[in-house]
Amino acid sequence: MSTTTIETVLKAPTERRWLPAAIVWVVLLSAPLWLPLVGGYTALASHVLVMGLVAMALNFLLGFTGVMSFGHAAYFGLGVYGAGLTLRYISNSTLLALLFGILLGGLVGTVLGALIARRRGVYFAMVTIAFGQIFYYIAYSWNSFTGGYDGLRGFSRQPLHFGPLVIDIQNNGTLFYYFVLAVFAICIGLMAFLLASPFGRTLIAVRENQRRARFLGIAVDRHIWLSFSISCYFAAAAGALYALLNNFADPMSLHYSLSGEIVIMAVMGGMRSFWGPLVGAAVFVILQDYISSMTENWMSCIGLLFVLVVMFFPRGLLGVLQRRGSP
Amino acid sequence: MNMLEVRNATKTFGSLVAVNGVSLSVAAGELRAIIGPNGAGKTTFFNLITGFFPPTSGAILVEGQDITRLSAQERVKLGMARTFQITEIFPELTVHENVRIAVEVGSGFALRPWIGRDAAATVRRATEETLGLCGLESKAGRSVGELSHGDQRAAEIAMALALKPRLLLLDEPTAGMGEQETYQIAGLIRRLHKQSNYTIVLIEHDMRVVFNLADRITVLDQGALLADGTPQQISENPAVQAAYLGTAE
Ligand SMILES: Nc1ncnc2c1ncn2[C@@H]1O[C@H](COP(=O)(O)OP(=O)(O)O)[C@@H](O)[C@H]1O
Ligand SMILES: [Mg+2]
Numbered sequence: 001m002s003t004t005t006i007e008t009v010l011k012a013p014t015e016r017r018w019l020p021a022a023i024v025w026v027v028l029l030s031a032p033l034w035l036p037l038v039g040g041y042t043a044l045a046s047h048v049l050v051m052g053l054v055a056m057a058l059n060f061l062l063g064f065t066g067v068m069s070f071g072h073a074a075y076f077g078l079g080v081y082g083a084g085l086t087l088r089y090i091s092n093s094t095l096l097a098l099l100f101g102i103l104l105g106g107l108v109g110t111v112l113g114a115l116i117a118r119r120r121g122v123y124f125a126m127v128t129i130a131f132g133q134i135f136y137y138i139a140y141s142w143n144s145f146t147g148g149y150d151g152l153r154g155f156s157r158q159p160l161h162f163g164p165l166v167i168d169i170q171n172n173g174t175l176f177y178y179f180v181l182a183v184f185a186i187c188i189g190l191m192a193f194l195l196a197s198p199f200g201r202t203l204i205a206v207r208e209n210q211r212r213a214r215f216l217g218i219a220v221d222r223h224i225w226l227s228f229s230i231s232c233y234f235a236a237a238a239g240a241l242y243a244l245l246n247n248f249a250d251p252m253s254l255h256y257s258l259s260g261e262i263v264i265m266a267v268m269g270g271m272r273s274f275w276g277p278l279v280g281a282a283v284f285v286i287l288q289d290y291i292s293s294m295t296e297n298w299m300s301c302i303g304l305l306f307v308l309v310v311m312f313f314p315r316g317l318l319g320v321l322q323r324r325g326s327p
Numbered sequence: 328m329n330m331l332e333v334r335n336a337t338k339t340f341g342s343l344v345a346v347n348g349v350s351l352s353v354a355a356g357e358l359r360a361i362i363g364p365n366g367a368g369k370t371t372f373f374n375l376i377t378g379f380f381p382p383t384s385g386a387i388l389v390e391g392q393d394i395t396r397l398s399a400q401e402r403v404k405l406g407m408a409r410t411f412q413i414t415e416i417f418p419e420l421t422v423h424e425n426v427r428i429a430v431e432v433g434s435g436f437a438l439r440p441w442i443g444r445d446a447a448a449t450v451r452r453a454t455e456e457t458l459g460l461c462g463l464e465s466k467a468g469r470s471v472g473e474l475s476h477g478d479q480r481a482a483e484i485a486m487a488l489a490l491k492p493r494l495l496l497l498d499e500p501t502a503g504m505g506e507q508e509t510y511q512i513a514g515l516i517r518r519l520h521k522q523s524n525y526t527i528v529l530i531e532h533d534m535r536v537v538f539n540l541a542d543r544i545t546v547l548d549q550g551a552l553l554a555d556g557t558p559q560q561i562s563e564n565p566a567v568q569a570a571y572l573g574t575a576e
Contacts, residue, residue, distance in 0.1 A: 198436035201428050208417035212483075215377065215415070216432045216490065217403030223437075 024275055028181055032174045042173040043245065044289055046180045048282045050242045053184050055265040055277035057234035060191055062263070063271035064200070065227040066207030070125045070259050071132030075232040077254030078105035078135060079239025081146060084249035087155035094158045094169065098183065098240045105236020108135075110229040117225035129256050136254040152249035180241050187234050192274065194230065203227050264302070268309045270316025279318050328391045330355040330494055330526045336375050336385035338368075345371040347550035348385070353494075358520045358527045360537045363547035364570075369530045370412055372547065373498055376528075377409045378402045389494065406493035410483045412502060412530075418472030422463050422482050425471050427454045429489035453489065461485040461515060477508030484515065495519070496528045501536060509533060516540055538562070546570075 031045045058072045082104030083097040091097070112131050119127050139146045146152055160167040160179070169176040194200045202223050205213040214220050243249050252258065261284065269280020284302060291298035309317060331353040338346040346368045353359045361369050375382045378399035386395045389405055397405070417425050430453045436442055442450070458464050461481045466474060471482050480500055487495060500516065501509040513536045519525045520540065531537045537544060537558075544561040546553040554564045561567055 194440055197440045198431040198442055199438055199440050201424070202432060202437050204420070205417055205428050205432075208419060209415055211411070212415040212417060212486070214399050215403065215409055215411075216429050216486065217400045218432055218437055219400050226438075 020275060024278070028184075032177055040286075042177045044285070046173075046177050046241075046245050047289075048285045049177075049180045049184045050238050050245060051262075051265060051281040051285050052278035053187055053241070054235050054238035054262055055269065055281045056188055056191065056274075057231050057238060058262050059266045059271050059277045060195075060234065061227050061231040062266055063273075063276075064195055064207060065203040065224060066210075067224055067227065068125050068263070069128040069228070069231075070263065071128030071130075071256060072231070072235050072262050073254055073256060073258035074128075074132035074135045075105040075109045075235040076239040076242070076258065076262070077139070077251075078108055079236030079241075080243040080249045080253045081139060081152065081239075082236065083240035083243040084152045084155055085146070087157070087243075088152060092158045094160060094244060097157070097244065098237070101240025101243065102233055102236045105239055106229065106233030109232020109236070113225045113228035113232065117221045117228060129259070132254070132256050132259055136251060136256070139249075139251040139254055146251070147249070149251065151251060153247075156247045157244040176245070180245070183237060183241060187237050191230075191234065195274070199226075264306050268306050268316055270313075270319030272315055273318040276316045276318035280316065283317065328355075329353060329388075330357070330390060331376065331528065332388040332391075333372075333376065334386040334388070336372070336382045336387065338371050338375055338380070339383045344550050346375060346382075346547075349547065349550075349552045351545055351552075351555070353526060353528060355493075355526055356524050357542045358516075358529065358540055360541035360544045361528065361530045361547060362532070362534075362537055362544060363553070366549075367547040368550040369547055370498055371550075373409065373496055373528075373530065377407060377496060403490060403492075406491075407496070408487035408490045408492035408494070409496040410480070410487050410498055410500060412498040414476075414479045414483050416471050416479060416483050416486065418470070420471060421468055422471050422474070422478075422485075423454060423458065423467040425482055426457050426463075426485050426489050427451075429486040430454050430457065433490035457485050457489045460488065460518075462511065475508075477504050477511070480504065480508075480512065481515070484512075488519070492525070494526050494528070498530045499532060500529070501531065501533050509536065513540060 028049070032042050035041065035045055054072065054076050058069065061067050061069055079101040083101035086097040086100040090100070116124060116127050116131070140149060142148065157170055157176070159170050167175055167179070169179045195203070202213070202218050205216065205218060206220055206223055210220050239253065242253065265280040265284045266277040267280070268283065269278065270276025287302055287305070288298055291301050313319065329352045331351070333349060333351040335348050335350055336346055337344065337348050349372060361372065363369050374380055376387055378397060382395065386393055388394065389407065392405070394402055394405065417428070427450060430450050431437070434450065436446070455464070458467050461484055463478065463481055463485060466478060471479060474482065484497065484500060497516070500512050504512065516527065516529065517540055520527055529540070541558055543556060544558055545555045546561060546567050548570050553570055554561055554567050556564070
């Protein structure tokens with residue numbers, strides 16, 4: 001994906017809006033073919049998709065509703081544990097694990113969102129962190145059920161059965177990558193669909209000007225709550241995929257430090273652009289993978305990069321290209 | 328029955344009495360101007376009517392229905408739309424998108440993840456109509472934050488109109504405008520009043536606009552009602568001349 005291609009594409013007028021999406025899909029669909037040539041591996045690509053999905057889920061709230069959550073790891077992590085616990089204790093169906101992970105994170109987000117949505121600004125952010133940490137401590141302390149500090153092991157994603165057809169995502173990493181990509185595609189397709197609807201435009205209205213939104217008759221608190229809840233379902237979907245990717249549920253997946261990383265991915269990639277957070281997540285995950293093998297201090301490197309991006313490209317990596325493209 | 332009735336509304340901020348026992352009746356189809364010196368409580372009075380905050384005491388009625396306890400967005404559903412003294416718009420969106428959102432919300436689509444082809448066509452038509460009414464067709468595709476001050480004010484009025492309100496409240500629509508822009512906005516308000524028969528309450532500091540447009544004028548001073556009457560009565564009222572018109576010149 002050369003920079004010049006993206007620039008020319010994004011410079012194009014509105015009739016060619018589909019081109020960035022087309023590029024993203026071609027890159028993602030062909031990833032298993034070219035990844036080995038550049039020293040990558042499919043599990044890394046799956047990891048990028050998972051973090052891309054949670055960053056885009058956060059950005060549904062942050063970039064398209066204008067509300068910051070510093071606790072999104074909680075709903076991601078609940079998705080992780082929901083899927084892991086399902087496979088460990090309830091059923092050996094991968095799809096059921098995915099579903100239960102999504103429901104656990106999504107429903108908890110919906111309930112807590114109702115309490116959070118009335119808060120504004122720094123109070124909103126604080127409450128999201130506080131609620132987030134509760135689940136971290138539960139997972140951390142409940143040794144017998146969640147595996148506590150060591151995390152939950154003893155489960156493994158299972159092949160998919162469609163009648164006589166068996167897709168072995170358990171042992172074939174490439175097939176699993178395409179499974180993750182399919183779930184990713186459904187999730188972000190839904191997000192794009194919602195954002196292009198009258199409901200989605202009310203969220204953007206809330207982002208742009210809450211006072212104006214309120215005096216147009218938009219119930220601002222309710223729309224923030226809905227956006228928060230929707231965002232939590234998608235974050236939980238990413239979490240469930242993460243559990244399936246690693247066959248492991250880590251309490252750190254609930255920790256607020258991960259919440260911070262998700263924010264960094266979204267902001268670094270560009271929270272005003274739909275695909276920005278995916279780019280941010282790709283940069284983050286790939287850097288993490290390469291740099292952490294060289295130095296303990298990989299987080300400082302990412303922190304430095306983040307500061308540079310925020311200082312010189314406040315609209316993020318993709319945002320800067322879009323800005324240049326707009327008349 | 329009056330379109331709007333305010334009974335004895337009072338609003339205090341700590342020890343400051345911003346609105347002090349003001350009553351007001353606006354008939355359907357009337358254009359009412361509210362005037363008064365800076366700090367008289369005009370904007371606060373609007374905030375009470377539109378539900379920005381609740382009154383300390385008193386009651387607000389729309390077409391006989393007591394709305395004192397309703398939220399701002401419930402009042403919008405009853406047909407109330409307002410603009411602000413400091414323009415409130417969606418700055419990063421285009422003029423068309425600003426008005427389209429207002430049309431969609433006004434049509435009850437705020438929670439709809441999908442609308443049919445016909446509804447979408449109706450929304451588009453209503454959006455274009457409203458843009459045309461406010462003279463914004465040629466700027467529809469531009470980001471509203473990039474427009475001139477006057478066009479931004481017009482866009483905010485367009486958003487209020489897009490709600491198809493029965494009661495339109497405009498807070499100093501010509502504030503900060505030059506001659507030409509003031510003339511255009513005054514013309515728009517006149518058309519809305521005379522041709523489309525809107526009921527309008529208008530806070531305005533430009534006396535030419537007020538005396539040209541208003542059916543009746545309400546004068547506030549230090550939070551209290553000073554006078555209420557036709558433009559003729561107001562211009563002849565000695566208390567008003569002393570307290571306001573005299574000092575304004
Ligand atoms: N939210 C508020 N909190 C405290 N004081 C306020 C508030 N809104 C208005 N005031 C005060 O109320 C008085 C009336 O203000 P306002 O209604 O804006 O006057 P006007 O619109 O006639 O210029 C002013 O003294 C102002 O400082
Ligand atoms: Mg005022």
